[in-house]
Structures are given as C-alpha cells and as structure tokens.
Amino acid sequence: MTNTIADIETAEVILVTGSNTTENHPVLSTFIKRAALKGTTLIVIDPRRIKLAHHANTWLRPELGTDIAWINGLMHVIIKENLFDKTFVEKRCEGFEELKKTVETYTPDYVEAITGISATDITETARTFAKAKNASILYCMGITQHTTGTDNVKSLANLSMLTGNLGIPGGGVNPLRGQNNVQGACDMGGLPNVLTAYQKVDDDTARAKFEKTWGVTDLPAKPGLTATDMIEGAHSGTLKALYIVGENPMVSDPDLNHAEKAIENLDFMVVQDIFLTETAQMADVVLPAFCFAEKEGTFSNTERRVQRVRKAVEAPGFARDDWRILSEIATRMGYPMNYPNSNAIFEEMTTVTPSYAGITWERIENVGLHWPCPTVEHPGTPILHTKQFTRGKGMFHAIDHRPPAELPDKDYPFMLTTGRVLYHYHTGTMTMKSPGLNTMSPECFVEISANDAQRLGFEDGIMVDVLSRRGKIKAKLEISSKAVDGTLFIPFHFAKAAANRLTNAKVDPVAKIPEFKVCAITIRRAA
Amino acid sequence: MGNETHITIDNKRFAFEPSETILDVAHRNNIFIPTLCHLKGATPTGACRICVVEVEGAPNLVASCATPAAANMVVYSESQEVITARRSIIRLMLSSGHHNCAIRDFDTKDWTQFQLKVLEVDGTQDLCPVWGECKLQDLAYRYQVKAQGLPQSESKYPMERVNPFMIRDFSRCILCGRCVQACRDIQVNNAIDFGYRGADTKIIAGTDVALKDSDCVFCGECIEVCPVGALVTEHAMKPERFVKTKKIRTTCSYCGVGCQIELSVQNNRIIQVNSAGDTPPNNGSLCVKGRFGFDFVGSPERLTSPLIRKNGKLEGATWDEALDLVANTLTQIKKDHGSDSIGMLTSARVTNEENYIAQKFTRAVLKTNNVDHCARL
Known part of the structure; x- marks a missing residue:
C-alpha cells in the first residue's frame, strides 16, 4: 500500500x-x-x-x-x-x-x-x-x-x-496483500529478478555488495524463473529439482491437472511444511517446520509495517525453524551458515537492505515501523511518493482494453471467477483444522444467481458437475444474491473439489500471474 | 490564563479540548471514574449511568461520558452522593440477573479471604466464567455493595450455545450495550441490537435468532468488549480455566493486515486468542480466523519428523539422513544439469528472516535466481 x-x-x-x-x-x-x-x-x-x-x-x-x-x-x-x-x-x-x-x-x-x-x-x-x-x-x-x-x-x-x-x-x-508476509517475502528478495529491497540481480554494484557480505563470488546475474515458469520448466524437463517452503501449489496453482503432471516429472522435490499437504504427499523428502506461534522473527504487513512474531509454544516432535533447516543444508553443501538466532539474520539483512536499514527488533518491540526506514533515527514512512516517485516523475501508461484469454462460448457458456470465503484461508491447511470454521463453511460450493438456476431448472443445494476445458469438479449448488447472471463463483480452498482443476493457466506476460479470475465453464446436474 | 478553557475536577483545574467530555478530561488526568457501557470509538450512550458525577449547580448527577466539559465547570468525581448513586446502580445490576460471583454473600473487607472463600464455595460448573475478570464484580467490591437480601430475578432467556465459537448467557447480561456498539460502530456488521422492551429487553441477533443464523460473522469484538460474563468463548466454560496461563503478544499469521494478537497459552497449548489491545494496525479488532482459527498449531496432524520416500512411500527418517539426502541430491543435480535446473519456492507464510535465508541459499549456494513464492496465487 x-x-x-x-x-x-x-x-x-x-x-x-x-x-x-x-x-x-x-x-x-x-x-x-x-x-x-x-x-x-x-x-x-x-x-x-x-x-x-x-x-x-x-x-x-x-x-x-x-x-x-x-x-x-x-x-x-x-x-x-x-x-x-x-x-x-x-x-x-x-x-x-x-x-x-x-x-x-x-x-x-x-x-x-x-x-x-x-x-x-x-x-x-x-x-x-x-x-x-x-x-x-x-x-x-x-x-x-x-x-x-x-x-x-x-x-x-x-x-x-x-x-x-x-x-x-x-x-x-x-x-x-493476501498472505501474512507476502510483502516481506517480496522485500526480502524472494523473487527471481531482485535481491532484497528490490535491488536488481543484473545490477553489478548491488551484486558486488551481496557477494562481499555473503563471502561468495559469481552471484548469478540472469533473472530466474517465476513460480509459474518453474511449473512449465518441470513439465518440459528443464527444471529437475524443486524445493518448496510452506506452499501448497497442488491446490493453489491454476490448471491443477497440468501442474500435477509437471510435479510428477521432477527428479527431486523437497517440501518443508507444518502439515503433509497435497503437495508434500508428492515429495521425495518432507521436512517438518515450525509454525508462526513457535518462532521468533518479523512479518511485514500490507502497509509495509514490519512487526514482531514471537514464540508462544514449543513445536511438536522434531520440527525445526525453517532458517535452521536451510542453514544446515547450506553447510552440508559446503557453505557454512551459522546464525545464533533469528535476530542475527535480521541484523545481517539490514546491512544490505536500504529500506530496512534503520529497523531493529528493539525499535519494533511495541509498535511496528513502515519501511522505507533508512536510518535508526528515521521514523519510518507511512505514506509513499509524497515528494517524488521512485523513478522521479510518475509515468502515465497509455493502455488499451484486451479481453480475457478465455471467453464463454456454446460449449462453456458461463464465466467462472474464484476466490476465498470468510471462514477459510487459501488451501485450508490451517483453517480446516478448526471444527468451528469447518462448521460454518464445511464444503465447496458453486455460487449461482437465482435467474440462472431457474433457467437451468436447478434447485438450491443440488450437486452439480462443473466442467472447463481443463478439468471437472463436483460441488454443491448455492443460489446467492451475490451472484450476477452468467457468472459463477467457486472458492478455491477445497482440495476435494479444487476450483483450480478448472482455472486457466494463461498468465500476464509481465507479472506471470495466472488468470484465476476468468475462465469459461459449463455446469450440469451431477449423476 | 483565562478560566474559559478550564474545568475543575476534585478541586484541581484542568485544561480541555472543545470536543472532550468530563470523562475524557478525568481519564486523561488519571482521575478514576468507573465505566461499563462506555466504548472508545463509539458514540456515548450514557446507558449504564455508573460514570455519574456531581456538577456544581446541576440539579441532578450527570453521566460524565455524555456530558461535554464546559468552562468553569466544577465537578466532584466521587462525592458521597455519587457513591450512593453508584452503589444503587450496582445493586440493581446484581439483582437483575445471574451474578453468582458470591458478591451476594460477601461481608468481609479482606479481598483475599473473600476470593479463597468463593473458590471453596463455588463449584467450577457454577462459577461465573469471567470470575476475577468482571468489571461489575470489581465495582461491587470497590463500592462494597452487599447484595444480600436482594431478590434475584430469574432470566427470561436461555443460554445460547448452538454456535461453534461463543456462548451467550443472557442471565449475566447487564444490557450495557457495548456489544451492540462494537458490532454497529466499530466492526459495522450490524448483526445485533436491543430487542423487546422494558423488563423483557434482550440483545438480539436479527429477528432474535441464533447468532449462526444471523448476519454475525463471529469477529468476536462483542466478547472482547463485554464487561461481564454474558459473552464468552467456549473455552471459558471449561474447568481448565484456572490452570496457569501465559500471554504472548505476536502478529496474526492469516492475511496481510498483520493484526496484533495476544495468545493465551496453557501447558504448551494455545487456548484463546485476543487482540493485543489498542495498538495499530487493528486497534483491538480481529476476525473469525484470527480469533478462532488457532487449532492448527496444536493439531495432531502436524509433521513431527522428517520423511523420506522409500519404495514409493514416505517413511520416517532422522534429520541427518534427510539433510544429507537433500544436500547430496541438490549437489549432484547442480553438477549434472547446472544451477538453473533447480528452483526454490520460498513462502509468503514464513518470516522475513526465513525468506532472507531462503533466497540467500538459492543465490549463494545453489547459484541460481530461480526463487519465487506464491505472491501471484
């Protein structure tokens, strides 16, 4: 924001x-x-x-x-x-x-x-x-x-x-921002084209700085693959190994049938998670990690506020901190990583990350700070671009309308859009462990307008098959005043009736984000 | 210095802002005035009248939460008349419902003795779920209100336990209206309101249906603002409520708002989540997932040891086996197919520190920029 x-x-x-x-x-x-x-x-x-x-x-x-x-x-x-x-x-x-x-x-x-x-x-x-x-x-x-x-x-x-x-x-x-630390994951350089604070990987000066701090040479200068490209790489065989930390692409990716084939094609997959998710079930090695209540660290929220995460309980069994697991592997691969604690990582990070340079755990003990916060005296920046834009002048982009990749036709006459519901979160690995949340939202549904239902002769609550060019799921029909004629909505949380078996994997050419919000489908009364 | 911007409370003069009430000025200057219905961020209703004070020249006591501070006003926050009024308000509240916190039987001035006695007398099942954390109980003790001899009226409405998150005990409701204000003015969900009239008054959802059948979205703001035991979580009724509890402030792990929460932990299990109080970004508000979606932490389905696929099946392994296998296989693939044949999906769910390490590992050790996360999904 x-x-x-x-x-x-x-x-x-x-x-x-x-x-x-x-x-x-x-x-x-x-x-x-x-x-x-x-x-x-x-x-x-x-x-x-x-x-x-x-x-x-x-x-x-x-x-x-x-x-x-x-x-x-x-x-x-x-x-x-x-x-x-x-x-x-x-x-x-x-x-x-x-x-x-x-x-x-x-x-x-x-x-x-x-x-x-x-x-x-x-x-x-x-x-x-x-x-x-x-x-x-x-x-x-x-x-x-x-x-x-x-x-x-x-x-x-x-x-x-x-x-x-x-x-x-x-x-x-x-x-x-939809995920607790999606802002932070981006800020920390969890992206194929940038290091921390959006310093470009093809910027020689930036890379030299990281090489010095990390004690390495030859950091790669060529931007890497996005998540959606990795799936394509796995499908075509150019990507051999995938290491996944706390994500569940086997429910969240578009066109799941295609993604499933891609993952099966990998030589080696490691999944580090808190549950045996749909994705972890396909892995060669599964590593048990801590959840948020078991670790010390920071999250950056949607308004760029860096806030503390604190340990409240001991993790079950032999689970470990995500950073400790990765440090151990790095050490075994010949690059020793020996951090005494999470705060030491934060301190190293701030030395190479200008927008976080002035933030310390101590400063955010009670109230978080908004980045950019370049110095320890700096109060943080609640509002961006007050004097000038990052590039100097703001650039207007003259843009024309282009239709979505897939539109309804005779065979697939309805539009489908997907999203979440109040009582569940993303692929449900966390929320579906709460009986209360499951009571309020027990299963997948297909939201339809009263007009459309009537036209099809469908009653509220019947089971329907939903089909797209890519897949088929079965779910309960729900007549809702939220729906507008011609457009159906299905939440993507539920692995058993995964909306992403239907969605289109066509992506935005720049951001490589899939078109989850539009595809063409048809529905029929389930047998 | 002119008098026009000053008010006198308990013989001390204080400056005030034009929009401030008597209560605002008093609280800002650490003068105690009790409140029950008053809720920050909502329009004062003056419903409970516990905050009454004496104002020189005024014919009656005034509700300090709803009376603007005025120039040269002279206020007494706890005069004899005020105390008498507050005691009578408390007595009425205690007699209006089911307040079995033993305030009724108490006639000792020793608070500790009183508590011990109550613990002896009251079985866990009967004891009020907010015993010791109830504003009405606190006030009854402060003003030494003995409810002995007062007739106790039976509640007209049964307890509601049909929703999976919270209990509504109408017998303990004092009709202060804080829950209605929280629902209407803070969360703007408009799910509950005052219903019926006079002695039949009740806080109702919709047309007096169960919360689960109403517009309620179980944000739980009402539980947090209820000054008594009328709105509590399921946990509050369990016998474990007296087990030692530690409280830890942290950041919610669901959406990107980053609400500040307080985890209550007993025997290494999270038993309740509350907001961390009046601090940004959420200023005391939470949603149903943040407040009630914590069972996953202690779930028996959590992964507890590394697993390695052997003959097509995932089987338990030691950390050494698993880490060696990962390190050796990644090294081999890097050697055979090059660094760019390996990809890392880091996570929008883990901390900044962990994301930093994940991308450092990918770039410095694997020597590829194939690192991304689910920002797009």
Whole structure:
C-alpha cells in the first residue's frame, strides 16, 4: 500500500475494486465500513454483489476482465470535463498526451458496450472520484489475477495520478496483500529478478555488495524463473529439482491437472511444511517446520509495517525453524551458515537492505515501523511518493482494453471467477483444522444467481458437475444474491473439489500471474 | 490564563479540548471514574449511568461520558452522593440477573479471604466464567455493595450455545450495550441490537435468532468488549480455566493486515486468542480466523519428523539422513544439469528472516535466481 490502513478512514472517496474485503481482509474492511458510516463516499466496483456493496453509495458491475475499459472510461470523462489535477500532472508526471490520446476512444457509451456498466454511471463515478479532496483506491486479486493484471494495476495508478491522489493522506493506490508476509517475502528478495529491497540481480554494484557480505563470488546475474515458469520448466524437463517452503501449489496453482503432471516429472522435490499437504504427499523428502506461534522473527504487513512474531509454544516432535533447516543444508553443501538466532539474520539483512536499514527488533518491540526506514533515527514512512516517485516523475501508461484469454462460448457458456470465503484461508491447511470454521463453511460450493438456476431448472443445494476445458469438479449448488447472471463463483480452498482443476493457466506476460479470475465453464446436474 | 478553557475536577483545574467530555478530561488526568457501557470509538450512550458525577449547580448527577466539559465547570468525581448513586446502580445490576460471583454473600473487607472463600464455595460448573475478570464484580467490591437480601430475578432467556465459537448467557447480561456498539460502530456488521422492551429487553441477533443464523460473522469484538460474563468463548466454560496461563503478544499469521494478537497459552497449548489491545494496525479488532482459527498449531496432524520416500512411500527418517539426502541430491543435480535446473519456492507464510535465508541459499549456494513464492496465487 502507498498509504496506511488507518489512513483509509481519512479519505473523502474510497474506491474498492477486485477486493472482497469483508471476507478476505475482514479487519481492514472495518476501516472502510466505518468511513462509509461516517459519510465517506464508497464506490465498489466488482463483478459480484459482495457484502461491501451493501455499505457502498455505488456498486458498479463490470463484466469479468474489463477493468482497463472502465478505468479508461473514468479518465476519459475526467479529462474531457477538465476535472484532472493539472498541477500534479504537470509537475510530477509524464506521458499525459499519450494517455489522453488513448482514453479519448473510451467514451462512456463505448465503455458501457464493453463492461456493461451504464454510461451514466461511468460519468457520475468519474465526477465523484475526481472532485474529491482525497480519494483512496483499494484493490486486490480481482485486479491482478488476469492476463492483463499488470496493465490493470498501471491503469489504477494512471487514475490516481491524474487526479493528484498519490503522496497525500487519504489517497493512494493500495493493494491489499493476501498472505501474512507476502510483502516481506517480496522485500526480502524472494523473487527471481531482485535481491532484497528490490535491488536488481543484473545490477553489478548491488551484486558486488551481496557477494562481499555473503563471502561468495559469481552471484548469478540472469533473472530466474517465476513460480509459474518453474511449473512449465518441470513439465518440459528443464527444471529437475524443486524445493518448496510452506506452499501448497497442488491446490493453489491454476490448471491443477497440468501442474500435477509437471510435479510428477521432477527428479527431486523437497517440501518443508507444518502439515503433509497435497503437495508434500508428492515429495521425495518432507521436512517438518515450525509454525508462526513457535518462532521468533518479523512479518511485514500490507502497509509495509514490519512487526514482531514471537514464540508462544514449543513445536511438536522434531520440527525445526525453517532458517535452521536451510542453514544446515547450506553447510552440508559446503557453505557454512551459522546464525545464533533469528535476530542475527535480521541484523545481517539490514546491512544490505536500504529500506530496512534503520529497523531493529528493539525499535519494533511495541509498535511496528513502515519501511522505507533508512536510518535508526528515521521514523519510518507511512505514506509513499509524497515528494517524488521512485523513478522521479510518475509515468502515465497509455493502455488499451484486451479481453480475457478465455471467453464463454456454446460449449462453456458461463464465466467462472474464484476466490476465498470468510471462514477459510487459501488451501485450508490451517483453517480446516478448526471444527468451528469447518462448521460454518464445511464444503465447496458453486455460487449461482437465482435467474440462472431457474433457467437451468436447478434447485438450491443440488450437486452439480462443473466442467472447463481443463478439468471437472463436483460441488454443491448455492443460489446467492451475490451472484450476477452468467457468472459463477467457486472458492478455491477445497482440495476435494479444487476450483483450480478448472482455472486457466494463461498468465500476464509481465507479472506471470495466472488468470484465476476468468475462465469459461459449463455446469450440469451431477449423476 | 483565562478560566474559559478550564474545568475543575476534585478541586484541581484542568485544561480541555472543545470536543472532550468530563470523562475524557478525568481519564486523561488519571482521575478514576468507573465505566461499563462506555466504548472508545463509539458514540456515548450514557446507558449504564455508573460514570455519574456531581456538577456544581446541576440539579441532578450527570453521566460524565455524555456530558461535554464546559468552562468553569466544577465537578466532584466521587462525592458521597455519587457513591450512593453508584452503589444503587450496582445493586440493581446484581439483582437483575445471574451474578453468582458470591458478591451476594460477601461481608468481609479482606479481598483475599473473600476470593479463597468463593473458590471453596463455588463449584467450577457454577462459577461465573469471567470470575476475577468482571468489571461489575470489581465495582461491587470497590463500592462494597452487599447484595444480600436482594431478590434475584430469574432470566427470561436461555443460554445460547448452538454456535461453534461463543456462548451467550443472557442471565449475566447487564444490557450495557457495548456489544451492540462494537458490532454497529466499530466492526459495522450490524448483526445485533436491543430487542423487546422494558423488563423483557434482550440483545438480539436479527429477528432474535441464533447468532449462526444471523448476519454475525463471529469477529468476536462483542466478547472482547463485554464487561461481564454474558459473552464468552467456549473455552471459558471449561474447568481448565484456572490452570496457569501465559500471554504472548505476536502478529496474526492469516492475511496481510498483520493484526496484533495476544495468545493465551496453557501447558504448551494455545487456548484463546485476543487482540493485543489498542495498538495499530487493528486497534483491538480481529476476525473469525484470527480469533478462532488457532487449532492448527496444536493439531495432531502436524509433521513431527522428517520423511523420506522409500519404495514409493514416505517413511520416517532422522534429520541427518534427510539433510544429507537433500544436500547430496541438490549437489549432484547442480553438477549434472547446472544451477538453473533447480528452483526454490520460498513462502509468503514464513518470516522475513526465513525468506532472507531462503533466497540467500538459492543465490549463494545453489547459484541460481530461480526463487519465487506464491505472491501471484
């Protein structure tokens, strides 16, 4: 997030898109709901009539995979009606003319034809957003998990810059991170193209610094494979071994039947986890690790706040700290790693990570700090880009709408979108151990609108087969007011009826993120 | 220095901000005024009236939580009249429901003796689940309210235990409304409200249905704000509640919000999760997963020793066997097929320190940049 969670409540307008916040970030959603209660204008743009829509002043419903179109539509109106922030655009941005030229085509009528959102709603929403003193944009996987994911995000950034909402309290472009430490995993260089703090692997100076600290030579300069590329590599045979720490791709990956074949094709797979997950069951070696309540360390949250994790209980059996396991293997491979404790790792990390350089465990004992925090005197940075952007001037990207990789047709007439429910988390390895959570959400379901169910002659609660070009699952039909005609929703938590047997593995060309949010399916009464 | 911005409480003068109530000024200056219904972040209702104070010139005692501080106001926080009023409020509350914390029988001034006696008298099954952590009990002791002789009214409504997370005991509810405010003003779930009228008043969900059949999402904010034993978790009713408990503050491990939580641990098992209080980012709020989804930690299904695949089956192994096998196989594959034939999926679930080590291992030891995690999934 460019801004903080608490900052949301100070916005005059909040635009939430592609985020089912009350179910996926329930506590963060309280900030949005409270703001709406106190008079902030809440705009929800989402293909499902999610709970947050009931708290909103406006709910707009775009067809799946048409985000660039409606965002361009808003910018079209804002530029045409001269409602954009001229000072901000002139002083802090570049590429405005190209943007203007591209969005010129996106008249409200044209956008209505693509998205299904009425031209009037586009115009009204554009005015509301642009006229706000400060407007915050919140988004989540509904924006990113598309073959146009990167362009969707850039479009939201365009909208925020055009209206001068970056670098100010109550503004910003705020992605809501779905995993406790996904922010930290990225910050720590758990990505194929960057070292810690996004220092590029092909930057010789950065690599030289790490080589010195780590006492090695020849750190690889060529960016590596992304998770989705690794699956392809395993499938084609170029990737021979995979070491997986605390992830369960055998439920979370798209097009599972394909992923399963890829994993089977590996010569060697190690899984380090707390449970014998679907993925661990396929491994050659399984290593038992600590869970969060058994270890000391830090997590970085969605607002870049680095916070302490503390040991509360002893781990079961012979389980070990994840870092100790990896250090042991490194040592056995001829590179000794001997850290006395987790804090020693944090201290080494801060010497090579400028944005974390000023953070110590001591400083975050009671309240976490927001990075960048370059020195021990620095108070941390709650709001990013207040004076300038990382690259200097903010770049407008002129982007055109592109349809999703797969659209409904005669054989697969419905659109499918996937996500999570309140009572479960990701692949369910943790939440499905709680009887209470299982009682509230016992099994997979297929959410359908009352109209569609009636048209098909299906009753609520029957078992249906759901088929895509890639796979088939069986689940219970649930008629819901959240569903809109033509679009079905299935949560991806449940391995027994894994929605990802159906999803499309087509990825965004830049971010390599799969299009979990759109594919074509058909349903029929189960035999 | 003019008088216009000052208020006098218990003969001391204090400056105040225009938006502050008498209670705000008093609490800011460490003057004790008891509260039951008052909830930070919600509009004061003045429902319980335990916070009444005497204001010079005012015809009646005023609720300090709902009365704005005013220039030259003279306040007495605990005058005889105030004490009498508070005692009568407490007495009414004690007699209105099932408050078997033995306050009714207590006639000694020794708190320790009193507690010991209660532990002797009251069987675990009957003892109030929040005994010792109840604001009403604390106040009864502070104001020496003896409830002896007061008729105890029977609760009109049975206890609700049909949901998997919490117990609603209407017999202990004092109708302070904090749960309603927490649900409406803090979490904005609007699942519960006051229902019926007069002596029949009850906190209801929807059209007075069970919580599991209402709009309730089991965030548990109501449990955390309930000053008495009307809303408790299932654990609070178990006999283990008197086993020594240690409390550890940490960060929730579900979504990316990073709520600050407090784990209650007994005999190496997490038995309850609460918020870590008024601290960012969650300022005391939690969700159902964070509050109730902790069983996995102590699950019997946890992996406890390394496993190695032998003849197609995963079998138990020692750490030395497993680590040697991994180290040797990775070394061999690196030699035979090159560094880029190996991939590492680190995790958005583990700590920064562990992610740092995972990518360091991949780059410095395996000599490849094939490291990623599930940010995209």
